Amino acid sequence: MGRLAAPLRESLRAVPEFSTRMLQRVVGQMLQSPASGYRATALPGRVLGTSPWQIPADANFHSASLSETDRPRVLITGGLGQLGVGLASLLRKRFGKDNVILSDIRKPSDQVFHSGPFIYSDILDYKNLREIVVNHRITWLIHYSALLSAVGEANVSLAKAVNITGLHNVPGRCLGTQLAIVCAQHDRSFRTYFPGTQPLISAFRDPGRSTGSPRSTPSSWEKYAWLGKMTHYYYYRYGLDFRCLRYPGIISADSQPGGGTTDYAVQIFHDAVKNGKFECYLKPSTRLPMMYIDDCLRATLEVMEAPAESLSIRTYNINAMSFCPEELAQEVLKHMPGFQITYNVDSVRQAIADSWPMNFDDSNARKDWGWKHDFDLPELVTTMLSFHGPRSRVAQAN
Numbered sequence: 001m002g003r004l005a006a007p008l009r010e011s012l013r014a015v016p017e018f019s020t021r022m023l024q025r026v027v028g029q030m031l032q033s034p035a036s037g038y039r040a041t042a043l044p045g046r047v048l049g050t051s052p053w054q055i056p057a058d059a060n061f062h063s064a065s066l067s068e069t070d071r072p073r074v075l076i077t078g079g080l081g082q083l084g085v086g087l088a089s090l091l092r093k094r095f096g097k098d099n100v101i102l103s104d105i106r107k108p109s110d111q112v113f114h115s116g117p118f119i120y121s122d123i124l125d126y127k128n129l130r131e132i133v134v135n136h137r138i139t140w141l142i143h144y145s146a147l148l149s150a151v152g153e154a155n156v157s158l159a160k161a162v163n164i165t166g167l168h169n170v171p172g173r174c175l176g177t178q179l180a181i182v183c184a185q186h187d188r189s190f191r192t193y194f195p196g197t198q199p200l201i202s203a204f205r206d207p208g209r210s211t212g213s214p215r216s217t218p219s220s221w222e223k224y225a226w227l228g229k230m231t232h233y234y235y236y237r238y239g240l241d242f243r244c245l246r247y248p249g250i251i252s253a254d255s256q257p258g259g260g261t262t263d264y265a266v267q268i269f270h271d272a273v274k275n276g277k278f279e280c281y282l283k284p285s286t287r288l289p290m291m292y293i294d295d296c297l298r299a300t301l302e303v304m305e306a307p308a309e310s311l312s313i314r315t316y317n318i319n320a321m322s323f324c325p326e327e328l329a330q331e332v333l334k335h336m337p338g339f340q341i342t343y344n345v346d347s348v349r350q351a352i353a354d355s356w357p358m359n360f361d362d363s364n365a366r367k368d369w370g371w372k373h374d375f376d377l378p379e380l381v382t383t384m385l386s387f388h389g390p391r392s393r394v395a396q397a398n
């Protein structure tokens with residue numbers, strides 16, 4: 001593994017379960033995979049710092065203040081889901097409409113199609129992805145394509161392809177760009193720096209979890225650690241400015257969630273306003289970290305714009321609040337005294353929720369780049385009900 005692997009090996013030794021054999025396999029796969037399209041000898045080496053955990057002193061990927069010519073050219077993959085359209089709108093306001101390209105494998109609505117550039121892009125078609133990056137001079141890539149937890153559980157082989165293989169191959173196609181990978185919650189034992197992702201929840205689900213036993217097995221640990229190390233590997237080996245956020249469950253008023261475990265916290269508002277009642281598929285006491293979409297999108301822009309020297313790690317948790325269904329229902333009741341919630345537990349989604357952390361420690365994001373959420377539970381409920389309430393009443397009156 002020679003010169004290339006030595007600093008990486010040092011960093012990985014700090015992680016007890018990340019064995020030498022596994023390191024050899026990871027590095028070997030990355031360098032030899034035909035899918036990656038890159039070989040170590042063909043690439044200019046990057047000066048590696050003495051501590052792989054430290055940002056290199058010469059890192060200067062992106063400046064916080066942007067001139068006209070410095071505006072990034074952004075590609076959002078999987079952009080027609082719950083988050084992509086809102087993010088495109090935010091980024092277009094900041095960088096100009098034509099500098100932000102939405103992409104997906106689905107057909108956009110007329111409104112989305114006419115609001116700015118949209119192209120078809122399948123994350124599994126690596127050649128096409130590379131062409132887009134080259135032809136459109138992409139400098140930021142926001143990797144949103146994924147199968148969310150419940151959908152992924154229902155189709156594990158597709159989840160593996162999109163969430164694992166897709167993620168693994170994206171960095172190799174994007175050298176020269178700043179890359180944002182958005183991750184999701186993971187099992188309770190890895191709360192801080194090592195990312196677990198949506199992909200891994202589905203593709204590497206521990207069968208033991210369905211009987212209620214904990215998921216923190218060494219094998220699942222290694223897979224989580226592997227992905228975390230991949231971000232460091234691409235950063236230190238190739239200088240790819242890889243920035244990763246782990247989102248909690250995101251709650252949005254004007255976009256629908258894509259089939260996750262936290263979707264109940266969106267659906268409750270639709271049903272409360274429409275029917276005055278809601279049947280919840282999670283147990284009343286299932287506590288999960290959550291965030292309003294405006295905070296989530298702003299955090300994504302903020303981490304992408306953060307000066308490189310302020311980032312002490314490549315993967316940050318962000319968080320805003322943590323609640324369970326019965327607490328959310330109590331807050332809705334304050335606005336709608338007749339509201340009723342009942343429970344009909346879905347064992348698959350309950351098992352997923354039970355394997356996730358109840359809260360995220362996002363102190364690193366707060367310390368390094370000043371992350372601060374705006375929406376707590378009361379503001380969230382007021383905002384969601386005011387969005388759905390008047391609209392719904394108008395719709396019913398018509």
Ligand SMILES: NC(=O)c1ccc[n+]([C@@H]2O[C@H](COP(=O)([O-])OP(=O)(O)OC[C@H]3O[C@@H](n4cnc5c(N)ncnc54)[C@H](O)[C@@H]3O)[C@@H](O)[C@H]2O)c1
Nearest residue numbers: 078080081082083122123144145146184198247249250258
């Ligand atoms: N929404 C949340 O609560 C939440 C929370 C944590 C993390 N995340 C992560 O944020 C990202 C975006 O989430 P979202 O809620 O918008 O997801 P979503 O499920 O709503 O949208 C995902 C999009 O990916 C697209 N897609 C699927 N296969 C594809 C392929 N092969 N090529 C290109 N696109 C493909 C789908 O068509 C869909 O539009 C995902 O990585 C997700 O794991 C979301």
Ligand SMILES: C[C@@H](O)[C@H](N)C(=O)O
Nearest residue numbers: 149184249260261262
């Ligand atoms: C939390 C996030 O991963 C997504 N909303 C899900 O529930 O699957």
